Amino acid sequence: xxxxxxxxxxxxxxxxxxxxxxxxxxxxxxxxxxxxxxxxxxxxxxxxxxxxxxxxxxxxxxxxxxxxxxxxxxxxxxxxxxxxxxxxxxxxxxxxxxxxxxxxxxxxxxxxxxxxxxxxxxxxxxxxxxxxxxxxxxxxxxxxxxxxxxxxxxxxxxxxxxxxxxxxxxxxxxxxxxxxxxxxxxxxxxxxxxxxxxxxxxxxxxxxxxxxxxxxxxxxxxxxxxxxxxxxxxxxxxxxxxxxxxxxxxxxxxxxxxxxxxxxxxxxxxxxxxxxxxxxxxxxxxxxxxxxxxxxxxxxxxxxxxxxxxxxxxxxxxxxxxxxxxxxxxxxxxxxxxxxxxxxxxxxxxxxxxxxxxxxxxxxxxxxxxxxxxxxxxxxxxxxxxxxxxxxxxxxxxxxxxxxxxxxxxxxxxxxxxxxxxxxxxxxxxxxxxxxxxxxxxxxxxxxxxxxxxxxxxxxxxxxxxxxxxxxxxxxxxxxxxxxxxxxxxxxxxxxxxxxxxxxxxxxxxxxxxxxxxxxxxxxxxxxxxxxxxxxxxxxxxxxxxxxxxxxxxxxxxxxxxxxxxxxxxxxxxxxxxxxxxxxxxxxxxxxxxxxxxxxxxxxxxxxxxxxxxxxxxxxxxxxxxxxxxxxxxxxxxxxxxxxxxxxxxxxxxxxxxxxxxxxxxxxxxxxxxxxxxxxxxxxxxxxxxxxxxxxxxxxxxxxxxxxxxxxxxxxxxxxxxxxxxxxxxxxxxxxxxxxxxxxxxxxxxxx
RNA sequence: GCCCGGGUGGCGGAAUUGGUAGACGCAAGGGACUUAAAAUCCCUCGGUUGCAUAAGCCGUGCCGGUUCGACUCCGGCUCCGGGCACCA
Numbered sequence: 126x127x128x129x130x131x132x133x134x135x136x137x138x139x140x141x142x143x144x145x146x147x148x149x150x151x152x153x154x155x156x157x158x159x160x161x162x163x164x165x166x167x168x169x170x171x172x173x174x175x176x177x178x179x180x181x182x183x184x185x186x187x188x189x190x191x192x193x194x195x196x197x198x199x200x201x202x203x204x205x206x207x208x209x210x211x212x213x214x215x216x217x218x219x220x221x222x223x224x225x226x227x228x229x230x231x232x233x234x235x236x237x238x239x240x241x242x243x244x245x246x247x248x249x250x251x252x253x254x255x256x257x258x259x260x261x262x263x264x265x266x267x268x269x270x271x272x273x274x275x276x277x278x279x280x281x282x283x284x285x286x287x288x289x290x291x292x293x294x295x296x297x298x299x300x301x302x303x304x305x306x307x308x309x310x311x312x313x314x315x316x317x318x319x320x321x322x323x324x325x326x327x328x329x330x331x332x333x334x335x336x337x338x339x340x341x342x343x344x345x346x347x348x349x350x351x352x353x354x355x356x357x358x359x360x361x362x363x364x365x366x367x368x369x370x371x372x373x374x375x376x377x378x379x380x381x382x383x384x385x386x387x388x389x390x391x392x393x394x395x396x397x398x399x400x401x402x403x404x405x406x407x408x409x410x411x412x413x414x415x416x417x418x419x420x421x422x423x424x425x426x427x428x429x430x431x432x433x434x435x436x437x438x439x440x441x442x443x444x445x446x447x448x449x450x451x452x453x454x455x456x457x458x459x460x461x462x463x464x465x466x467x468x469x470x471x472x473x474x475x476x477x478x479x480x481x482x483x484x485x486x487x488x489x490x491x492x493x494x495x496x497x498x499x500x501x502x503x504x505x506x507x508x509x510x511x512x513x514x515x516x517x518x519x520x521x522x523x524x525x526x527x528x529x530x531x532x533x534x535x536x537x538x539x540x541x542x543x544x545x546x547x548x549x550x551x552x553x554x555x556x557x558x559x560x561x562x563x564x565x566x567x568x569x570x571x572x573x574x575x576x577x578x579x580x581x582x583x584x585x586x587x588x589x590x591x592x593x594x595x596x597x598x599x600x601x602x603x604x605x606x607x608x609x610x611x612x613x614x615x616x617x618x619x620x621x622x623x624x625x626x627x628x629x630x631x632x633x634x635x636x637x638x639x640x641x642x643x644x645x646x647x648x649x650x651x652x653x654x655x656x657x658x659x660x661x662x663x664x665x666x667x668x669x670x671x672x673x674x675x676x677x678x679x680x681x682x683x684x685x686x687x688x689x690x691x692x693x694x695x696x697x698x699x700x701x702x703x704x705x706x707x708x709x710x711x712x713x714x715x716x717x718x719x720x721x722x723x724x725x726x727x728x729x730x731x732x733x734x735x736x737x738x739x740x741x742x743x744x745x746x747x748x749x750x751x752x753x754x755x756x757x758x759x760x761x762x763x764x765x766x767x768x769x770x771x772x773x774x775x776x777x778x779x780x781x782x783x784x785x786x787x788x789x790x791x792x793x794x795x796x797x798x799x800x801x802x803x804x805x806x807x808x809x810x811x812x813x814x815x816x817x818x819x820x821x822x823x824x825x826x827x828x829x830x831x832x833x834x835x836x837x838x839x840x841x842x843x844x845x846x847x848x849x850x851x852x853x854x855x856x857x858x859x860x861x862x863x864x865x866x867x868x869x870x871x872x873x874x875x876x877x
Numbered sequence: 878g879c880c881c882g883g884g885u886g887g888c889g890g891a892a893u894u895g896g897u898a899g900a901c902g903c904a905a906g907g908g909a910c911u912u913a914a915a916a917u918c919c920c921u922c923g924g925u926u927g928c929a930u931a932a933g934c935c936g937u938g939c940c941g942g943u944u945c946g947a948c949u950c951c952g953g954c955u956c957c958g959g960g961c962a963c964c965a
Contacts, residue, residue, distance in 0.1 A: 269962090310881080311880095311882065311959085311960085315880090315959095315960060315961080318879095318880070318881095318961060319960095319961080321961095321964065323964070325965080342965080343964095343965070344965060345965070346965080357965090399963080423963090424963050425963085425965075426963075426965090429965080430964070430965065433965095436965085437965090443963055443965075444965080471964075471965095472964095473964055594960080595960090661902095664889090665890080666889070666890070667890085670890090672889090673888085675888080675889065675903070677888090677902095678889065678902065680903085681901095681903055684917095685902085687916095687917095736893080737893095740893075742891095742893085744890070744902095745890090745891065745892095745901080747902090748890090748891075748900065748901035748902075749901080750901095751901055751902075752900075752901065755901090821897095822896085822945085822946070824946085825896095825945055825946040825947095826946090830897070851932095863945060864945095865896090865946080873945055873946060874945085875945045875946095
């Protein structure tokens with residue numbers, strides 16, 4: 126029988142040149158999972174790589190007068206050293222680097238697949254332009270009208286660009302969220318909201334004195350049809366011209382349209398007073414034949430629904446505000462219950478804009494021919510290599526457009542002179558399929574072999590930052606579905622379980638250069654070693670929560686590891702040496718722990734640590750190891766007898782502090798690496814206490830505790846509880862009306 | 878505005894199904910060892926009354942409810958963090 130597979134994946138880093146604490150946290154968590162699963166006998170895939178295309182490298186190269194390829198290579202070299210210094214158990218042979226030809230060749234190949242299936246297409250649209258990055262951005266990459274990366278204010282520009290038709294998958298992306306039982310609820314909610322499904326109807330309103338022309342609106346509330354008092358069109362709506370041409374309203378409408386044209390979506394949204402003008406035309410409410418005025422206003426968006434709405438000010442906040450501003454009637458009406466219009470589903474999700482007007486990305490493998498039009502680069506001609514000799518200024522059009530040798534080519538179909546596409550792909554494309562490439566990282570003939578991805582996918586545990594709740598995690602789900610449809614991968618969801626780690630903060634704020642609160646992992650590793658750094662990061666907070674950095678806390682973890690080391694050293698000394706009281710201060714003899722109890726605590730610790738790791742409660746797992754070490758230190762028995770306990774302690778410690786655990790393991794006389802050992806098992810019988818302390822409450826308030834044998838029956842325990850001095854003080858002269866006994870948990874006496 | 882998280886000692890956090898609130902670590906105080914310091918080891922450590930390591934009262938953001946019993950469940954607020962934001 127072969128071992129079950131386990132794919133432990135961490136979000137691969139962008140090679141900025143510096144590992145930061147967020148990385149350390151992500152990778153420490155991932156490494157604990159990988160090491161633990163390995164010890165549990167799983168065949169574990171735990172890879173790492175580099176998300177190495179992207180703007181920062183291009184900008185850094187310009188600043189440092191070097192080439193992005195060289196800059197990136199240096200950064201990767203540096204960060205590889207840093208990662209290796211953390212003793213992360215990666216399979217380095219599988220490392221992928223998205224800016225290498227052998228990777229982006231297949232990114233381009235995937236683009237061709239999308240193109241074949243008409244998922245990749247070109248269209249002109251008003252797109253988000255970031256003046257800081259000098260490129261366009263996808264909707265997902267704009268946060269509150271600012272660029273997610275450089276925080277410049279995003280502008281809108283009408284441009285012809287490449288898109289991926291992610292909207293074709295909107296319904297499946299939404300439905301399959303149900304399948305993601307191993308994902309955190311907030312992430313799923315964010316994705317649902319982003320997709321933004323709404324179900325409604327499309328209703329046609331005839332227009333008065335305009336023959337057959339009709340006004341089509343989309344509404345989720347057809348029941349409010351009787352309350353409609355006016356109609357509103359988006360300023361760009363195609364009917365506007367026909368309605369106003371040659372009328373007294375034409376001029377005012379044109380002026381308004383001009384004004385709106387120069388505003389971005391966000392500016393429009395910020396307008397507190399809803400502006401608009403009357404078109405002079407009227408529509409007829411199909412439900413009651415009322416004549417209602419048609420207005421235009423910037424609060425109606427051309428991009429959503431039909432670009433026209435029926436306004437029900439009695440029901441809708443925005444309609445209400447508009448009606449008040451422009452003195453339009455507000456009508457409270459009976460609900461409309463008839464059948465009208467056609468069912469229609471709308472989504473807020475827009476297609477993914479993937480063109481980027483920058484150099485450091487995978488070239489879009491497309492050729493424009495005057496005769497043949499848009500021609501995909503034939504597969505055999507891949508990769509379309511990024512030319513090395515480029516002038517990078519960070520300004521103006523796509524840098525590739527300046528490279529004559531790149532642009533000028535022949536049409537693959539008719540062999541006539543043709544031009545290459547000069548935009549590159551959004552780097553989120555590169556990161557949407559890297560976890561497939563890991564399975565077959567060196568394949569020269571394919572992006573990945575089917576049997577390899579069949580073996581490893583889906584990812585059993587994915588770990589990364591919440592900041593990708595929509596971005597990377599939505600794109601990757603989309604890719605998975607497309608690749609699944611192409612029968613290239615085995616599942617239509619890529620990640621079975623997702624753990625979103627919290628940020629690392631210091632002095633209450635995110636670590637950042639501008640705040641000057643950055644802690645350099647290198648310095649911590651140099652001073653205390655990688656194990657201390659890992660241990661602290663895992664101990665200071667549960668993975669999902671924010672982690673407050675504390676230099677003192679780091680020292681505490683350092684002390685703990687030294688305590689473990691000392692324990693091992695002392696255990697190797699002659700067995701007759703007791704942990705005598707003379708070297709331990711004047712401790713209460715009763716607090717010392719005797720031999721059989723150590724066995725019990727060992728088994729309790731194995732049980733507790735195992736369960737804690739399973740539920741990602743690493744902080745409490747480590748706390749239990751500390752408790753165990755404290756118990757050993759407090760023991761009154763010969764330390765020479767602790768071989769078994771100390772061996773197990775090291776095994777339990779090994780996923781957290783791999784280097785220390787292995788060194789000490791060898792010191793104990795073991796020849797093989799601790800990391801090849803199986804995870805320790807516990808005996809449930811041996812974890813049992815033979816005497817337990819039971820709290821005794823009177824009217825729900827703790828009054829005393831009693832010690833009883835674990836097997837003691839209800840009657841014995843209740844009698845014992847009622848007969849203690851303290852309890853008697855509360856109960857004498859009173860009537861016990863109820864006796865509550867929760868087995869092995871507590872006694873509560875209700876008195877009157 | 879809407880949708881998610883979250884408020885527990887001086888601090889980070891624990892309490893897994895409603896059952897001894899504060900595990901573990903940090904900081905603080907005391908002690909042992911030492912010529913001394915560092916390191917190490919031990920003890921105390923939510924607030925309050927109290928000589929007390931006697932006993933009691935209060936205590937998990939606030940107000941109320943359910944329950945023998947609530948950090949945990951329910952209703953209403955409040956503050957902090959995050960996401961979305963004219964999507965008809």
